[in-house]
Amino acid sequence: MAGSNKINITPPRWLLAELTYACPLQCPYCANPVDYANYQTELDTEDWKRVLTQARKMGAVQLGFSGGEPLTRKDLPELVKHARDLGYYSNLITSGYGLTEAKIVELKEAGLDHIQVSIQASTQELNDHIAGTTSFQHKKEVAHLVKKHGYPMVLCVVIHRENIHQMADILAMAEELGADYLELANTQYYGWAHTNRDLLLPTQEQFEQAEQIAQAFKEKVEGKMKIYYVVPDFYEDRPKACMNGWGTTFLTIAPDGAALPCHSARDLPGMNCPNVKDYSIEQIWNESQAFNFFRGYDWMKEPCSSCDEKEKDFGGCRCQAYLLSGDMYAADPVCSKSPNHHVIQEAIDSAKASALAENEKPLVFRNSKNSKKLS
Amino acid sequence: MTLNPDQLIKFSPLHRLQWEEAQQKDVILYPEGMVELNQSSAEILKLCDGSRNLAQIVADLEQKFATTGLTNDITAFLEVALKNGWIQQN
Ligand code: SF4
Ligand code: SF4
Numbered sequence: 267m268a269g270s271n272k273i274n275i276t277p278p279r280w281l282l283a284e285l286t287y288a289c290p291l292q293c294p295y296c297a298n299p300v301d302y303a304n305y306q307t308e309l310d311t312e313d314w315k316r317v318l319t320q321a322r323k324m325g326a327v328q329l330g331f332s333g334g335e336p337l338t339r340k341d342l343p344e345l346v347k348h349a350r351d352l353g354y355y356s357n358l359i360t361s362g363y364g365l366t367e368a369k370i371v372e373l374k375e376a377g378l379d380h381i382q383v384s385i386q387a388s389t390q391e392l393n394d395h396i397a398g399t400t401s402f403q404h405k406k407e408v409a410h411l412v413k414k415h416g417y418p419m420v421l422c423v424v425i426h427r428e429n430i431h432q433m434a435d436i437l438a439m440a441e442e443l444g445a446d447y448l449e450l451a452n453t454q455y456y457g458w459a460h461t462n463r464d465l466l467l468p469t470q471e472q473f474e475q476a477e478q479i480a481q482a483f484k485e486k487v488e489g490k491m492k493i494y495y496v497v498p499d500f501y502e503d504r505p506k507a508c509m510n511g512w513g514t515t516f517l518t519i520a521p522d523g524a525a526l527p528c529h530s531a532r533d534l535p536g537m538n539c540p541n542v543k544d545y546s547i548e549q550i551w552n553e554s555q556a557f558n559f560f561r562g563y564d565w566m567k568e569p570c571s572s573c574d575e576k577e578k579d580f581g582g583c584r585c586q587a588y589l590l591s592g593d594m595y596a597a598d599p600v601c602s603k604s605p606n607h608h609v610i611q612e613a614i615d616s617a618k619a620s621a622l623a624e625n626e627k628p629l630v631f632r633n634s635k636n637s638k639k640l641s
Numbered sequence: 642m643t644l645n646p647d648q649l650i651k652f653s654p655l656h657r658l659q660w661e662e663a664q665q666k667d668v669i670l671y672p673e674g675m676v677e678l679n680q681s682s683a684e685i686l687k688l689c690d691g692s693r694n695l696a697q698i699v700a701d702l703e704q705k706f707a708t709t710g711l712t713n714d715i716t717a718f719l720e721v722a723l724k725n726g727w728i729q730q731n
Contacts, residue, residue, distance in 0.1 A: 277663060279675070325663030328675060355657060355670035379657065380672045418655040420672045446655060447672050489642055489724065494673060 273562040275552055277325035278517040281354075282332060282529070283314065285342070286521050289335040290363045292398030292631035293386065295424055295459035295466055297529055298334065301641030303634045305522045311341040313542060315348050317519055320547035322352040326517065332359035334521070337369070343376045350377025357382055357420075362408035363401055370411050381412045382420040382449070387428075388435035396428060398631045409443040421445040425476065425498075426453040426466035427621065433476040437483045445491055450480055452498035455613075456530050456585060458632045461640065465629050467617035473501055500610055504575070505582025505598035512560035512584065517551065525550045527557050530585035534594050560584055567595050569603045644695060644720050648730040651691035656727055658686055669727055676725075685715055689728050695719065 287302040299305075309317070318329070329349050336342055337360055349356045358373065362383045370381070383405060386393040390402040412419045421440050423429070429436070440448045452473070453459050453466050468476070477495075484493045499506050509516045509528045518526040524539045525547070526532060532539050540554045551557055559565070563576055570581040581587075582598020590599045590609050597604040620626055630636050644650075652658060657670045667683035669676045678686070684705075688698045698719075699712050722728045 323663075325661070327661060327663075327668070327670065328673075353659060355675075357672060379670070382672070416654065418672050449673075489726070492726075 273558075275561070276514050278321060278515065278547075278551055279326060280328045280330070280516045281318070281321045281326040282330045282516065282518040283317070283336075283345075284332050284334065284518065284520050284529075285314070285336045285339045285345075286334040288338045289333055289361065289632075290338075290399055291335065291361045291401065292633045293396060293424070293458070294398075294462045294629040294631050295426060295453045295457075296632040297454070297457045297459070298632065299457055299530070299532065300461055301637060303637035304641055305520070307522045308339075309519075309521065309523045309542070311344060313523060314341075314345055317542050317547060318345070318349055318352060318354070321517060322354060324548060324551065327353070327355060329354040329356040330359050331356065335361055335363055337364045343372050346373055346376040346378045355379050359422075360384070361397070361401065362405040363399070365408045365411075367411050367415075370408075370415050370417075374415050374417065378417070380418045380420055382422050383409050383412065384422045384424070385409075385436075385439070386424070388432045388439045392429060392432070398633070406443065409445070413444050418446045419444060420447040420449065422449040422451060424451045424453055425468075426459075427468045427472065427617070428466070430468045430472050430476045433479045437480065440491065441487065447492045447494065449494045449496070451494075451496040454496070455500070456589070458630070460589060461630050463613060464617045464620035465626065467500065467614065468498070469618055469621070470501055470614070473498055499586075499598075499600045500614060502600060503602040505579050505586070505600040507579045508583035508586075508598075511580045513551070513557040514561075517547070525554070525556070527559070528583075528585060531556060533585060534588055565595060567597070569601075569605075570597045573603065642723055644716065644723055645730055646695045649691055649694055650689045650698065650719065650728050650730055652686060652689045653727055653729050658683070671726075681714075682718055685718055686722065686727065689719075689722075 286308055287298055287305060336358060346356060356379050358378055358381045360381060360383060385405050386396040393402040394400050409419060423436050455463050459466055480495060513527050518529050519542060520526055523541045523543050524532060525542055526539055531537055537556050539556045540550045566581055570576050582600055584594050587596045587598050588594040591606040596606060599606040599609050659668060661668050667678045684702060688701055699715050703709055703711050
């Protein structure tokens with residue numbers, strides 16, 4: 267698998283800096299690892315600056331500051347400034363919690379390019395329930411302030427069974443808030459979302475209805491608002507081209523400094539994710555076992571290895587293949603050609619049964635107590 | 642949305658145009674995305690600084706490259722740019 271010399275290594279373009287796992291919210295679909303509470307150490311300011319400098323030198327240009335909640339890092343303005351000086355186009359991916367007008371101005375002056383605010387639902391009750399924190403009014407306030415201070419306003423709503431019926435209202439809310447971009451992210455079932463899948467996965471009918479509403483809206487707001495629609499791959503028959511191909515484009519750095527080809531890579535068996543404290547970004551990207559692991563096509567098994575679509579989807583997501591079939595080399599089970607494809611229908615059936623059950627088990631919220639329990 | 646030939650054209654404050662050393666290309670950056678530009682598109686966009694209308698951009702480029710007959714190509718590109726929100730008028 268690793269490092270055949272024929273593979274042409276392209277430089278990273280996107281750097282995702284997960285500054286911290288600390289977060290005041292408790293979203294039950296959070297993409298952070300379920301055992302995040304085990305990772306207590308965080309890189310310091312100088313480490314992050316070095317990472318930004320090295321990745322930029324290789325060609326990374328889009329930068330996301332995420333987490334957890336990145337605003338909990340006191341050095342955020344300093345890192346934003348460093349990123350701006352290097353020429354990154356930087357994005358703050360935030361729940362909005364703790365974001366004041368003064369902070370919004372400070373970050374703008376430091377050179378932040380845009381702010382992506384997540385809202386959990388179109389009503390206060392549901393938003394605050396899903397977030398596990400009273401936050402709805404403040405989020406709306408933040409959205410207004412982001413606009414007021416001249417940032418492109420990106421609103422992100424993660425879609426799942428608890429809020430999918432609100433699609434029309436969510437779209438109306440985005441319009442009212444003046445969003446320039448709206449990300450409608452159907453939940454991807456990793457991390458906490460995998461744990462809560464029975465409670466989050468919508469039915470096919472729910473999904474199709476919501477998609478229709480979103481499509482009609484997209485046409486209506488063309489030229490005013492751009493919509494990014496993340497499809498729920500459980501209802502597709504081909505997998506997504508995960509990460510645009512392993513080790514081709516995306517570089518994620520976890521709070522403790524682990525460099526990840528995708529945010530769940532640490533969960534794959536035998537994946538030695540190198541730490542930025544031990545290696546330079548160039549060494550990590552070009553030479554590490556982890557980043558070379560699924561580069562190219564040599565690692566593939568049937569049906570992928572002889573499939574004429576492999577250059578389109580790269581066999582789908584490695585973490586999903588592992589989570590759902592126990593084999594990280596297998597075709598992503600979302601693919602209808604996968605011998606494991608039946609597990610998708612089983613997951614859908616199981617979620618439906620759970621929705622119909624009299625006593626539906628409660629959501630497991632993302633917090634340190636649950637993280638310790640689950641790890 | 643169509644281009645008004647008389648109005649001044651400026652690059653959108655919600656996007657950023659910049660030279661990328663690693664790619665040896667000008668690119669447009671915006672939330673979650675990047676467009677790589679060829680040299681002529683980049684030359685056109687660099688003149689969209691709010692001080693010129695369509696005819697002035699055409700005249701400047703025809704002069705710079707000592708050629709004529711660029712009107713159609715430049716207009717077509719700017720229509721696309723407007724539709725994508727890269728440039729603004731008024
Ligand atoms: S998804 Fe929710 S809990 Fe997870 S980091 Fe984002 S805001 Fe915090
Ligand atoms: S068999 Fe593999 S490569 Fe072919 S479409 Fe399915 S996942 Fe993609």
